[in-house]
Amino acid sequence: MRQLRQERRHRPDRHHDRDGHHRHEPGGRRLGRERRRRLDDLRRRLDDLRGGSTTAGGGGSTAFGDAAAGKPLFTSKCGACHTLKDAGTSGQVGPDLDQSAKAKDPQAVYDQLTKNAVPPMPLNLVTGNDAKNVAAYVASVSGK
Numbered sequence: 001m002r003q004l005r006q007e008r009r010h011r012p013d014r015h016h017d018r019d020g021h022h023r024h025e026p027g028g029r030r031l032g033r034e035r036r037r038r039l040d041d042l043r044r045r046l047d048d049l050r051g052g053s054t055t056a057g058g059g060g061s062t063a064f065g066d067a068a069a070g071k072p073l074f075t076s077k078c079g080a081c082h083t084l085k086d087a088g089t090s091g092q093v094g095p096d097l098d099q100s101a102k103a104k105d106p107q108a109v110y111d112q113l114t115k116n117a118v119p120p121m122p123l124n125l126v127t128g129n130d131a132k133n134v135a136a137y138v139a140s141v142s143g144k
Contacts (some may be wrong), residue, residue, distance in 0.1 A: 072136030
């Protein structure tokens with residue numbers, strides 16, 4: 001009898017999956033309005049980061065930084081060593097950022113600028129919001 005009650009309770013319907021979890025929520029939990037709003041906001045930010053710039057050619061602002069503000073910084077501080085077609089640079093010392101898979105990820109570019117610089121690249125060549133803007137710019141135009 002107890003097993004029959006459990007089967008009825010966890011019976012799939014239009015709102016629940018086979019395990020009795022609510023279909024539209026992560027892990028089957030129902031979320032309150034505030035948690036749903038925060039989750040939707042995080043999803044939008046993640047989509048912005050994955051998509052890079054909001055406009056073609058690196059001219060827009062992303063959730064990570066302002067790509068338009070990052071272009072002149074990249075050209076003046078990084079262009080002598082790195083090749084990046086959109087910036088019109090053809091440096092031969094550092095990696096070609098049009099060919100680099102990591103260059104498409106703004107967090108990876110930011111970490112390279114601020115934590116993981118490999119000589120001859122100087123650590124903290126750009127810092128703070130400038131580093132975020134350069135990272136947003138490089139990620140938005142790399143390989144295009």
